[in-house]
Amino acid sequence: MTLKKLYIPLVCFGLAAILFSCEDADDFNNVIEQVTCTDGIQNGEETGIDCGGECGPCLNGLDFSGLYVQEDALGRPGINLVYSPNAALQNAYNHSATSDRSSLSPIQGMGQATFPSVFQTSLTDYYAFYQDPNLPEITFDANVLGQDITVFTEFLAASDALQVAPEGPTSFHSGDLWFTGRRLSDDVMDDTLLLLFGGPDGTRFDGVNGPKLISDQVDSGDRNFGLPFPYLEAPLQQ
């Protein structure tokens, strides 16, 4: 049992002496408040019942004991969803390590296919699908980061992790700043689609030069985020 705080008023004040004797006051003051992490009540600096503060994190009913296996991979939202064309590849991606997704690592059970090669096929197919047959062919030659299709798909697959800049502003994308962290309000799907469909200057599929594909049309951060984790945004009220 952790004894966190011990409150023992030490002084018998004159006013108290008027009302009762110092001996009585001793009895009164000897009511000791013991704040512990096992007393079944929220007290002291705790942020929940017997958790938070000095008692360790509040798990909100979650049990983190036991052995864990990887069931999902989601450094940057939308990568696996957008670029892996079927459930088998999506599952293979979810069970793989980031370091095993480069062009040097064939996907287990998929012959010589690698995630960058799969992503290149998806990217080419997207551009063919949204091609206006009455306009000259559009291909993915570069995105707003100056990445061609080889560099871009390698980047998507082999570095799909949440990167954080230890110094400077935290942002998934803000102005010229990319991938220095992630704020709750960042519209990460629009950022992903901009890299995919924006072309070198962000206008390739912007609703004017072709269908609008650089946004999912869903705003982010326009409603309150709930606490605690996973900080879901409140549903839109119709």
Ligand SMILES: [Ca+2]
């Ligand atoms: Ca307590």
Ligand SMILES: [Ca+2]
């Ligand atoms: Ca959006």
